[in-house]
Amino acid sequence: MKNYKLIGFIIRSVVMGMIAALFLFTFFPHLMSPVTVSPEKPAPAKLPLSFADAIQQTSKSVVNIRTLDPEPKKRNTQSMVNIGMGSGVIISAQGYIVTNYHVISKADEIAIELADGRRTIANIIGFDAATDLAVLKITMDNLPSIEMKPDVKVQVGDVALVIGNPFGVGQSVSMGIVSATGRRFLGLSEYEDYIQTDAAVNLGNSGGALINTNGDLLGISSAYFTFGTKTGISFAIPTSLAMGVIEQIIFNGRVIRGWLGFEAGPISKAGREKFGGAGYIIIGISPGGPADIAGLKVNDIITGVGNGSVGSITNLHNMIAESKPGSEIEINLKRNNQPMSLKVMVKERPQPINGRK
Secondary structure, three states: OOOHHHHHHHHHHHHHHHHHHHHHHHOOOHHOOOOOOOOOOOOOOOOOOOOOHHHHHHHHOEEEEEEEEEEEEOOOOOEEEEEEEEEEEEEOOOOEEOOOHHHHHOOOOOEOOOOOEEEEEEEEEEEEOOOOOEEEEEEOOOOOOOOOOOOOOOOOOOEEEEEEEEHOOOOEEEEEEEEEEEEOOOOOOOOOOOOEEEOOOOOOOOEEEEEEOOOOOEEEEEEEEOOEEEEEEEEEHHHHHHHHHHHHHHHHHOOOOOOOOOOEEEEHHHHHHHHHOOEEEEEOOOOHHHHHHHHOOOOOOEEOOOOOOOOOOHHHHHHOOOOOOOEEEEEEEEEEEEEEEEEEEEOOOOOOOOOOO
């Protein structure tokens, strides 16, 4: 008898459940959501346990640099003293080496040591203090070199390897990741677009190679910051910026940039309200320079160049620098809230007076 009651209870429960389900699906159809199966995510790429292949491929093109100067009391003798150290990267089999300008800026003689132990003296082809780059040349047979590729991608999170000559102990490698790209306004050089990494960089690393795990050259190590005992951060000049500078130095002996002879800065919020609108305010004019001759004045607000807007202050600098000397640039501006345009003749940017001795 109990079995019949149990069976009856089960049947009634099933029937009631079916009726409830039919009611829900009839009056609440949105509850019938299809079952979706998420595709399996591909397994993340495994980080190699060793970067030996990339380092072996690149390190033979990285050189140690010692800068020499005659002893102060023996200027007329052959006696030389070591005044600095750094690194460099051979970028062609013809013997061109790129390094930092600050590495060689005070040297009378530059000694190069290759990874294979060979030694020689380098000649200076040219330099560019505005980007802290210099090109040297050595004459030797069978020189290894690393190709500079303009299209190598650099992304935050990429593994970064630094090859150089820290403290003059000899070629060494350190590892980190790319922490940031496009770093500017650091006060390290006039034209800045740095790659920031947390790879260890020390005195003597300047001018060395920053590479990825494929052995591609990402940039030229340039500077580092340390804060007490905290781990420092380092910066490299990206290959994309360095290539144009290096090409000009090799072909012209210097970098030719356009120059208008004014200094501009951002406008404060109060200034924007006072002068009306966005732009960059002229805070200095070089006497007798192109801007002075054309009639630009301090407190003029630059709103555009030619048919385009200014964008960032970096864009403004680059637009002027990339202009050919002898060409004419139209500067759109506001003076006393009145819009106007002036044409300025571009001149070649003067080379720094406090350059190499």
